[in-house]
Amino acid sequence: MKFYRIDNSTNLKEVGAVPQRGEMSDGLHKDDPRHFCNQPDIGALSEEVYIPSFRLRNKAKLTDVISFPINSDWIVSEKFKNIFEAEKIEYVQFVPIYLFKKDEANKYYLLRTLKLFMECIDFSKTTISIMKTTWEEEKRLLVKDLNEFNFLIESTHLPYSIKISEFRISEKCMYDFIRLDYTYGEPTLFISERFKDTLLQNKITGIRYMEIDEVL
Numbered sequence: 581m582k583f584y585r586i587d588n589s590t591n592l593k594e595v596g597a598v599p600q601r602g603e604m605s606d607g608l609h610k611d612d613p614r615h616f617c618n619q620p621d622i623g624a625l626s627e628e629v630y631i632p633s634f635r636l637r638n639k640a641k642l643t644d645v646i647s648f649p650i651n652s653d654w655i656v657s658e659k660f661k662n663i664f665e666a667e668k669i670e671y672v673q674f675v676p677i678y679l680f681k682k683d684e685a686n687k688y689y690l691l692r693t694l695k696l697f698m699e700c701i702d703f704s705k706t707t708i709s710i711m712k713t714t715w716e717e718e719k720r721l722l723v724k725d726l727n728e729f730n731f732l733i734e735s736t737h738l739p740y741s742i743k744i745s746e747f748r749i750s751e752k753c754m755y756d757f758i759r760l761d762y763t764y765g766e767p768t769l770f771i772s773e774r775f776k777d778t779l780l781q782n783k784i785t786g787i788r789y790m791e792i793d794e795v796l
Contacts, residue, residue, distance in 0.1 A: 588647035599648030643786030
C-alpha cells in the first residue's frame, strides 16, 4: 500500500497566512503541570488537562487544517474529525479547542496520535543517520529491524541524536493513518493512498500531500 507524507498547506491563496495560528490566550499559567504544553506529545489527554484558546493571525483563513501544530498535535476542523470517525481511523483522540478570528470563537480539535507505528518501517530499505547537531551528520548506518533500531536509540546520548535519513514504509502496513518519529528529524504523519483519495473527495483544505522522498 502506498503512503503519502502530509503537512500543512503553504498556499497563501488557500490559507491566507503561514502560519495561521497566532497568539495563545491568557489562562492557566504555562508552567502549571495541568497545562497542555506540559503533557506528553503522544497518548490520550485526560479531561483535567487545560487546553488554551488561540487567535488566528490577521490574514489567516479558516481551513480544515490550521498550520502550526501545537507540540505534535494538528489543529483540525469538525469536518476533518468526522471523516476520521466515519473511516474508523484508530489510535487517535480529538480534543476540543477554540480558535478566535477577530472576536468570533470557532470550534476546532487537536488531533492527537495515541501510538507510534515504527513497526511499519521497512528497515531493509532504511538508512539511519547519527547526528552531531541538527544539521551536521556524524555517520550513516543500517539496522536490520525495529529491535536493533530501538537499541540504537537507547545507546545514543546527547549531544548526538538519531535521524532516519531514507526509508520506506512496509507494504505490509495496513493502517490508513500513522505517525512515525525520527523521520525528517521530527514526528511526521502519513496516510494511505486510499485515505488520501477520501480527503481529496471531501475537499479538505489546509493540507499538503507529499511523496515520501519529496523535499519541503
